[in-house]
Amino acid sequence: MTAEQLHVELGRRYHFSASHRLHNPQLSGEENCRIYGKCNNPHGHGHNYAVEVRLSGKIDPATGMISNLADLDSFVNEKVIEPFDHRSLNEEVPAFRNAVPTTEILCIEIFRRLKSFPYAKLEAVRVQETTNNSFEFAGE
């Protein structure tokens, strides 16, 4: 088989910094405190989030690539980095108006924003919140 007919997976990392507060208004203050601990502090806190986007596709015989990284970068920047970077997730991202901005739900939200990328198939989104913590969503 020639290389052009083969599937390859591409992973690319992006970074943004944002603040959030974990708080469910339907629960009592005590319950919020028990569940979220210091993540429930009323003034919020923040993280440097790293997002790894994984896509798969066939190699284009003309270019030797599955997708032009410049296309991917501008898509991810428009859909995720611009609206999330240096923002409060609770206050400035509509998806978190009615959802607690845990990294689980952030990961799903990023997947949904990226799955229409036209030049390769989105396989998974992995969000790293701290050095020791990550969440991955591979589609619904």
Place this chain on the structure above:
Amino acid sequence: MTAEQLHVELGRRYHFSASHRLHNPQLSGEENCRIYGKCNNPHGHGHNYAVEVRLSGKIDPATGMISNLADLDSFVNEKVIEPFDHRSLNEEVPAFRNAVPTTEILCIEIFRRLKSFPYAKLEAVRVQETTNNSFEFAGE
């Protein structure tokens, strides 16, 4: 589909430092030396082990999380970090009384100790022995 019905995978890293010696008493000294090289040195040596635990689960609609990290941390600390950290694997971990403490077998041992975690499904355990080396076990 609402986020609450979706599966997400959580990865969390833990660290411990331990010593070990690779030696199979059923083999000759020469064979041990040929197979394990300097890992067979009689006084043992040690590593900083990093353990990545991967679990999957549905998002709890009340919390937006698949599992409380505080619960996971106390479970992993009790089952793995406390009994392994700053220990000699050969001398102080019963599973290695009759098994060579290679990282392959260490990885399986950690998986077995963690698979009863009650709040999410253990998917895999990955143990990194050095910067360039890792082993992963996804269940039997």
Place this chain on the structure above:
Amino acid sequence: MTAEQLHVELGRRYHFSASHRLHNPQLSGEENCRIYGKCNNPHGHGHNYAVEVRLSGKIDPATGMISNLADLDSFVNEKVIEPFDHRSLNEEVPAFRNAVPTTEILCIEIFRRLKSFPYAKLEAVRVQETTNNSFEFAGE
């Protein structure tokens, strides 16, 4: 010279996550925007901060150490990690009531909080705000 009379420098890293907003109320909105760019976004944003504390001292002949790390850890946790972690620097750290919480000033504030450590001499504090960014203060 025996090892016990020699000076050694110890570096130890700590981590906290916090939110901040760069805004000087004595400047106009336009000036704030020009100077701080997206760091001036009104709802704030956040970071995972890494703090490297560097101390020097003579080796204690009884222990072979310049300072017990357990002592250093509890000092740094009390003075810096507890009051800063999962907080809003602007709202919850008194030093930033009248100062813009740039990483430069954060670095000086951490140095001032740590310089009374009794068992070794504080040489410098380095704060890393993102993977590519760090600030270091070595005393006044």
Place this chain on the structure above:
Amino acid sequence: MTAEQLHVELGRRYHFSASHRLHNPQLSGEENCRIYGKCNNPHGHGHNYAVEVRLSGKIDPATGMISNLADLDSFVNEKVIEPFDHRSLNEEVPAFRNAVPTTEILCIEIFRRLKSFPYAKLEAVRVQETTNNSFEFAGE
């Protein structure tokens, strides 16, 4: 089940530095420039490539290992590191005489060179070109 009957996956990282130029002689200069951007610069450029090789196998009951790392190292060094390290991929690796040395195709080429490793099954090859970029091929 005893540990010896279980499958474990081993990951090991290798490193080489090489230069390449992305250029398809069947396309016009303008098209090459549009597709490859600065990667098309005529004098080439270079990278530190990291290669993660993932293999799976049953644990050998005599050794507790799925494969001797010394065997894997000498195989990978002979097949990949020696012929690629400190080389021009375009000029010195025959596979790139008629193929653009994108990381996608490099990844496939490395997989093909390693799939005959006799002591464990090659599962995937992942090539990291820069800190933010990686490509993975899992076989044809």
Place this chain on the structure above:
Amino acid sequence: MTAEQLHVELGRRYHFSASHRLHNPQLSGEENCRIYGKCNNPHGHGHNYAVEVRLSGKIDPATGMISNLADLDSFVNEKVIEPFDHRSLNEEVPAFRNAVPTTEILCIEIFRRLKSFPYAKLEAVRVQETTNNSFEFAGE
């Protein structure tokens, strides 16, 4: 002393990828081979270079910063990243017409290009060629 009168050091990392070949035309082929080893391969090779720029200055009382990072970024991009990234150092950087592009000399060249930065004092330039290798120059 108020924070505004204090000196702080800022470190910022930049990245570029380039190819080079170590070869001194005044030496014989044998001597070049003995001195530079595989770095003397005729077709060149390449690296991902990381450049850490360290600058010091007093904190500006109006901004709380020693220098606007946006100013530093555009200065470094113009002086170093644009002319070096995705280039052949030997062929495309005039300073290496008559000098072997070792990382030592690259480090000095980058320092010279950056020392006129108007808003803070350049203290040192550190160039990391691979994970294990770095060179630092602190001025002449």
Place this chain on the structure above:
Amino acid sequence: MTAEQLHVELGRRYHFSASHRLHNPQLSGEENCRIYGKCNNPHGHGHNYAVEVRLSGKIDPATGMISNLADLDSFVNEKVIEPFDHRSLNEEVPAFRNAVPTTEILCIEIFRRLKSFPYAKLEAVRVQETTNNSFEFAGE
């Protein structure tokens, strides 16, 4: 000034894995336990140590280098890596017969073994014991 008359500092990282136990036989069991905590566990434990060696020198006008890395590598391997790697520091390194193998004293021992390197001046040795911990010695 030409580049050849300038001083540059070279940093190079090496790695070894070893076991140790912190225990001072002149102190009581209780005191050892209080001072060293779990580092006093009787069977020892281990680490992956990273050693950063920093040297300075003038650039050799013939080579453009301050020292040939191949010379440095073979010197460090002979003096430090071979005798320490995959060893018990307490049992197999003579310097620790009568000294507690803390990282402070390990750092001094490595400096003493490397200071006679003939081709550049040893400036400092930094030993990283874990991701968060390092010790540096710059000479007596």
